[in-house]
Amino acid sequence: MSLAVLKSRALAGMEAPEVNVEVHLANGLPAFAIVGLPDTEVKEARHRVQAAIMSCGYEMPAQRITVNLAPADLPKESGRFDLPIALGILAASGQIPTSPLDDYEFAGELSLTGELRAIPGVLAMAFAMRRNAARKRRAFILPLANAAEAALVQGMSIYPAPSLIQVCAHFSSSDGSALLPRHVVTPELEAENYPDLSDVKGQQEAKRVLEIAAAGRHNLLLVGPPGAGKSMLALRLGGLLPPMTDDEALESAAVQSLAGCFNTARWMRRPFRAPHHTASGPSLVGGGGTPRPGEISLAHGGVLFLDELAEFDRRVLDVLRQPMETGTITVSRASHHVDFPARFQLVAAMNACPCGYHGHPSAKCKCAPDTINRYQGRISGPLLDRMDLLVSVNPLTADELEAAPATDASPMVAQRVAQAYSRQLERQGKSNQLLGTREVERLCKLDAPSQAHLRDSMKRFDWSARAYHRVLRVARTIADLDASKAIKLKHLTEAIQYRRALVLTT
Structure with missing residues (x-):
């Protein structure tokens, strides 16, 4: 057979559209052409494939070889097509049987010796295969290094292979002795090693806010002088976060798989991303000729920590505003656009002025008022309006450090957070931070005194409608931590306390 x-x-972003790898052999001068909108990596496959076939002891046909990657208008990239191209050549030349090939899908990059190397995006491919299972259920043959990752998608038949010759033997074996073994997911999780919250001396209010932020997945801004403990607190948030659901874990892992940075040992762990303040806009939201996820997508389901917030370029920070509301980011290019999930929890830390000592109880700030205003003006009003909580982290004196009482360790706080989060899942199936306007009206009802207090606070602090609803979401989280079905006045008052400071210059 010559075809x-x-x-x-x-x-294509989080999508993995099906591609037909059509291999045709024809008489004529030996040639090897790949068509179907391939990029440079795919065009170079002909060299890898030819060397791999010969290294494995098979014959490279001395014919005119045409490989068509259909559909023709879909861009193809990376070395994932090496394996199906090599198998197509061997099948078209009669060196392996063709009949069982339709029951499988293939992906893998070949080395010149025929070994299979890992490829990015395997989870997205496995997801797409499971969605199409109603039409035709196929098994998945892929590199051994990607097996544990792909097998996280339940219901998939995963057959990992170390090299091309083992894949060929799988189809050529007459007695079944050379069949590839089916992979069963057994992820070996690494032990948690988050820094403990009890290491932070004092700062009771900041620890309380950190617990509320973790329980409701609320955005948080920490403001204070250098050395007060802002970054130290933020880095301990990972040990407080509620456990991920299976759907959250799979979606987060799929995004990281696209970027080639997924580690199965981190399965079911919320990501914690901390880009440097010199990061560009595309590095945060994603981009490139072939769009790849940025930091906000790699933090999907977890935390995006921006230390030294005011040192970021204001235009870079403002690109966060839309995905903070929608939970997705669309990266557009002239020929196509892709969507990436970006449902992250923003935690930021900053000084109140360039020298850092504005508001310090003892050290004197050397910055002029105009300088302080310009510095704080680097964070736009719309971005501040999207923050749920703000806490001032003030430095402790030597006496306060020595007299600071022991506080709850991270596991104890995490237990309270998990209980509050489970109440949210039972009530509405998601965190309080994700409640829509109608859901807020239904689930965050207030009694008459509380409603009057919130109305007065809104007028006093000149809050927007967005701020109004965010206060209610935070109050709902505080009530959940208190195991209260109703939002009481004390819950609302505490939520207002953490919101009113969002005018930094006051």
Whole structure:
């Protein structure tokens, strides 16, 4: 047979559309052409494939070889098509049987010796295969290094292979002795090693706010002089976060798989991303000729920590505003656009002025008022309006450090957070931070005194409608931590206390 057709998948953001790898052999001068909108990596596959086939002891046909990657208008990138192209050549030349190939999908980059190397985006491919299972259920043959990752998608038949020759033996074996073993997911999770909250001396109010932020997945801004403990507190948030659901874990892992940074040992762990303040806009939201997820997508389901917030370029910070509301980011290019999830929890830390000592109880600030206003003006009003909580982290004196009482360790706080989060899942199926306007009206009802207090606070602090609803969401979280079905006046008052300071110059 001079024609073979195999199945693989391309990547378009979080989607993995099906690709037909059509290999045709014709008489004529030996040639090897790949068509179907391939990028440079795919065009170079002909060299890898030819060397791999010969290294494995098979014959490279001395014919005119045409490989068509259909559909033709879908961009194809990376070395994931090496394996199906090599198998297509061997099948079209009669060196392996063709009949069982339609029951599988293939992906993998070949080395010159025929070994299979890991590829990015395997989880997205496995997701797409499971969605199409109603039409035709296929098994997935892929590199051994990607097996544990792909097998996280339940219901998939995963057959990992170390090299091309083992894949060929799988289809050529007459007695079944060379069949590839099916992989069963057994992720080996690394031990948690988050820094403990009890290491932070004092700062009771900041610790309380950190617990509320973790329980409701609320955005948090820490403001204070250098050395007060802002970064120290933020880095301990990871040990307080509620456990991920299976759907959250799979979606977060799929995004990281696209970027090639997923580690199965971190399965079911919320990501914690901390880009440097010199980061550009595309590095945060994603981009590139072939769009790749940025930091906000890699933090999907977890925390995006921006230390030294005011040192970021204001235009870079403002690109966060839309995804903070929608939970997605669309990266557009001339030929196509892709969507990435970006439901992250923003935690930021900053000084109140360039020298850092504005508001310090003892050290004197050397900055002029105009300088302080310009510095704080680097954070736009719309971005501040999207923050749920703000706490001032003040430095402790030597006497206060020595007299600071022991506080709850991270596991104890995490237990309270998990209980509050489970109440949210039972009530509405998601965190309080994700409640829509109608859900806030239904689930965050106030009695008459509380409603009057919130109305007065809104007038006094000149809050927007967004701020009004965010206060109610925070109050709902505080009530959940208190195991209260109703939001009481004390819950609302505490939520207002953490909101009113969002005018930094006061």
